[in-house]
Amino acid sequence: MAALSLLFYWVFAYDLIRTDYIKLVTLYTALFFFFYKLIHLLKHDVKTLSYLAFIFRAVFILAIPNLSQDFYRFIWDGRMILEGYNPYLYTVESFIDQGHSPVTQTQELYNGMGALNASHFTNYPPINQLCFVIAGVFAGKSILGSVMIMRLLIIAADFGTLHFGKKLLEKLGLPTYIIFWYLLNPFIIIELTGNLHFEGVMICFLIWSLYWLYIGKWPWAAVVLALSVSVKLIPLIFLPLFFQWFIKNRSDKQSQKKSDGLPHHNVNGIQNRASKGFMKLIGFYAIIGFTSLLLFSPFYSSEFINNYSKTVALWFQNFEFNASLYYIAREIGYLFRGYNEIEVIGKIIPIVVILFVLSITFFRKNKTPVQLITAMLIVLSFYYFTATTIHPWYIATLLILSVFTKYKFPLIWSFVIILSYLAYINLNKADKSENLWIIALEYIFVYGVFFWEVFKKKSSQKGSFNKTINSVF
Template sequence: MQVAIWAWLMVGVFLLFPMPRLYFEPILVVFSGCFGLMLIFYKSSSNSKNNIWWWFLGGLLLRLILLFSFPSWSDDYARFLWDGELVELGQNPYLETPNDWLESNPDLSTPYLKKLLSLMNSPDYYSVYPPSNQLIFWIGSKGADSNLEYGIVALRILLIIVEVAVFWILLGLLKKHQKNVKNLILYWFNPLVILEITGNLHFEGLVLMALLLALWYLSREKLATFGGFWALAIGIKILPLMLVPTFIFKEKIRKAPKFWIGFAFIFALSFLPLFYQNSWQYLLESLRLYQGKFEFNASVYYLFREVGFWIKGYNTIATLTKILSGITLIGIVWISWKKRWNSPIELAELWVLIYLLYLILQPVVHPWYIIPVLGLSLLTEIRSVLVWTFAAILSYHAYSQPSFEENPMFLWIEYALVFLALAWDWKSGVFPFKSKKLLE
C-alpha cells in the first residue's frame, strides 16, 4: 500500500509543478490530493529502521524529479541569480537597483543579465538578501556559467542537499527526545515543502536547518555552537533575530559567555560585509520598503486595514505595520518572559508560538514563510502549522487573476482553517501558553 501511495505522490508532484500558477483550480485539486496522500502515508507507516530509509529515498526522489524543471510559481530565482552574477563580476549587489545598475554599467551588460532582468519582479528595488544568501547566490552563479537553466539546477542541487540535512537532523532530534519519528513524514513528503523549496527555490529550508542544528547542539550542551547556528539562521533570513528574548529570559543562557561568543562570531562573519561601501543602508531601505508597502495573504492585518479605511478613508499600511510590529514585539517579549523553557523541546514550542504570532500579525505571508515553523512544530504536539501548510495553497488563487487581486472568500477559508486548528491545539492543551504558569 505504501509503495502505491508513494507512486501516486510522485505522479502528483510531477503533474503539479509544471502547471502555471494561472491554473488555480487544477493546482488546488492536485495539491489537495498530494496532501491527502501524505496523511494516508503517515497513518499507514511504522517507525521501523527500514521504513525510515524508504522514506528518505522516496522523498529524495520526489525532489530529484524536479531537478531540471523551470520554476513556474515564483520568479524570485531571477533575483537570486542576478545578485550572484553581480558578485561574480566583482560588483556590490546592494548599491544599485537592477535597472540602475544596467544603465550605469553598459560595458558589463550581457544577454544573460538582460534575461534575468526581464524575468525579475523587483528590478527597481535594492537587494533585500543578507550576505550569507549572497554567498549562496554566487555559488549558483558559478554553476550557471551565464546559462539560466544551469543556474537554476545549481541552486536546486544546493537546496536538495540542505533538505537532506534537514531530514537527518530532524530525525536525530525526534529520536533523541523520544518523539514520534513518523512526524518526519509530515515534512519530508509535504507538497508545500517540496514545491516551495526544491521547486520554487526558496531558502526557508536553510533557515530551518540552522535552527534545528541549534537545537541539536543545545541538546548536547554545546552552547557556543548552539549560539553560532542561531546566528547563522539570522544571517540567512534576519527574521530569527526575533527569538532573542527566549535567550535573554533564560538565566542559564543569558549568563553563558560561550553562547554569546559563538553567536557574536558567526553574526559578525555574516553581517560585516554590509559595512563595505555602506551596503547596510541600502539593505535597510529595502527592508523598510517591504515592511511598509506590500501586503499579501494577511489575516489580522487585513481586518485592521478595513478599520483604517473606515476611519481614515485610505490604506493606513504605513502606520498599521508599525503598530502591528510593536504589538508583535511586545507579545514576543511577554511570552518569552512568562514561559521559561527547560529543554530543547520546550524551546522549540516557544519558537513555534513566536513564529505563529509573527505570521498572524504580518501584512505579507507567502506560503514558504510557514516552512521553518512547520519543521519546528514537528518536535512538539502542535498541529495547527501542518493545517496551515495545506490552507496556504489557497493564497495562490490571487496569481490566477490578471490583476493579482486576492479574493476575500479564499482568505476567509484559509484563515478559518488555520484559526480552527489553532483553537483545536488550544483546547488540546498543547500550546506552551496554556500552562497555568503563563496565565498567572
C-alpha cells in the same frame, strides 16, 4: 500511491501554469492526501520514507520554477558578486536604465524577475548570497544550470534537516517518523525544492543549532544559529527566548527550596549558577553577533546599511499579501482615515511583536527543549498572524517547529496555503486586488485548528503523542 505522487509531481513541475487554478488545487490536494496516507502506512519504515522524500525532490531537478520568479534575482545577485559588484549597493533597474550589462543574460533575468523586484535593493543575507555565488560559479551562463545548482543545495540542506531532526527527536523521546510531516510534505517539496526558496537551508541550520544546544555545545549552537540568520533574518525573533534556557533553567529548582530554609552557602550556590548562566547567555549572544557581523563584513559600507534597512522596512510598510489580522485592522482604519493604512499599522506591528516576544520570554516557561521550541512556534505564529505579507514559503519554519511540539495547525496551514495562489484570481480582470473571500477561507481553517488546539485540547493532552497527531485529522 507513491507512483501516483511521482507522476503528479512531474505534472506539477513540467506541465502546470500558475493561472490554471483548478489544476493547481487538484494536483496539490491529491499530493497532500497521498502524503498523509504514505506516512500513515510507512511510519515504521523510515528508510522507505527517506527514499521517497528525495525521489520526489529529484523530479524537479530540470524544472524552471513555475510558482515564483524570485530565483531570477538570486541568479542576478550571484553573478553580480562574481563580477566584483556589491549586490546591496545596486538595483537591477539602475543597470537597465544605463544600458550597462554587468552579467550575462541581463535582459532575460530582468524580464523574469519583474520590474518591482528589479527596482529594489537585494535583501538576501550573506550565506544566502553564497549559495547564489556557487550557482554562478558552476553555471554562470545558463539560467537552467543555475537553477539546478541551487536546487541541489536546497536538497542537501533537507538531508541535514533529516539527520539532525531525527537525532533531536530521539533525544526528546519522540518517534522519528514525524520528521516526515515536514520532509515529505508536498508544500515543502514544491515551495522549497520546486520554487527555490532558501528557507530549507535556514531551517537546516536552525535544527542543527537546537540539537547542539540540547547536548550542551552552546558555543557551536551559537555559530550555527548565526549561519541560519545569515540565510534568512527570521531566527532573530527567537533570540530573547533563550533567556530561561541559560538562566532560569539552572536555578529554579534550587531557588524553590529557598523558602524551606535553604542554608546560606546553598543560596550563594544558586546565585553562582544564575551568574554562570547569565555569562553563558551573554557569550551565546556575543558569538551570534560576532559571527553575523563577520559574515556581513565583506559587504559593509554606509550605503549598505541604509539600503538594507530600507529594503527590510518595505515588508512592514509597503507590501500587502495574504495577511489576516492586518487586513481586519486595515478595514477598521479605513473607517477613520480611509487611505494608506499600511503606513500607520506597519509602524505599530513591530512594537506589538516585540512586546509579545518579551512577554513570552519572561512570563512563560521556556526551560525544557519542547517548551523552548513551542515558544518559538508561538512567537513566530503571532508575528505571521499580524504581518502585512505572508508568502506561502514563510510557513515552512512553523511547520518544522511544530514537528517537535503538540501543535499541528501549521500542518493544516501548509495545506490551505495553496489558496493564497488563488488570491489574484482577478488578475486579468479590471479589479486586480486580492480576493479577500479566498483569504478568509484560508484563515478560517488556520485559526479554527489553532484555537481548537490551544483551548479545546487542554483536557486531552495527557494522551500519547500519536493520538495528538491523529486527532488533527
